[in-house]
Amino acid sequence: MSKESNLAGLQRFAEAVNTGNFSLFYDAVAPGAIDHDPASGQGTGPEGYERFFREFRTAFPDLAVNVEHLVADEDNIAFAYTITGTHKGTLLGFAPTGKQIKVRGMQIGKFENGKLVERWGSSDQLGLLQQLGVAPTS
Numbered sequence: 001m002s003k004e005s006n007l008a009g010l011q012r013f014a015e016a017v018n019t020g021n022f023s024l025f026y027d028a029v030a031p032g033a034i035d036h037d038p039a040s041g042q043g044t045g046p047e048g049y050e051r052f053f054r055e056f057r058t059a060f061p062d063l064a065v066n067v068e069h070l071v072a073d074e075d076n077i078a079f080a081y082t083i084t085g086t087h088k089g090t091l092l093g094f095a096p097t098g099k100q101i102k103v104r105g106m107q108i109g110k111f112e113n114g115k116l117v118e119r120w121g122s123s124d125q126l127g128l129l130q131q132l133g134v135a136p137t138s
Contacts, residue, residue, distance in 0.1 A: 005114035008114060009116060010111075016028065017057075022050040022053065028116060031045045031046070034119070035049075035121075036121075037119070058090075059090060060085030060088070067079050068104075075111060075112070076111070078106070078108040083102070083105065085101055087132055099131060103125075103131070108120045
């Protein structure tokens with residue numbers, strides 16, 4: 001498929017994350033899609049992303065992901081992003097702190113027929129936990 005259909009798939013994925021309309025994952029992620037850097041217990045396919053982001057949006061109900069830079073070819077989309085939100089729900093067993101976070105990350109997604117089939121990524125998880133005050137800063 002075309003670069004344009006893959007970008008449209010990424011847009012549906014982003015809308016699911018930013019709005020909490022998790023049904024969009026089923027239009028944006030192929031069944032059995034593999035995340036090479038999954039969250040604990042995430043699983044594969046659209047169900048895995050729904051599980052992770054349902055928990056993450058519960059912890060950060062005002063979650064927003066802003067794409068800072070994006071490059072794409074016919075099969076792959078890579079981007080740098082910033083996540084912001086306020087910790088109002090339990091995350092990884094940590095009670096809500098009310099603190100705001102700002103975390104950067106990068107992701108590469110492989111797409112087929114406008115759907116994500118593989119993902120590699122990294123977010124500043126330590127920085128997130130330090131901003132919440134649940135991890136040492138040095």
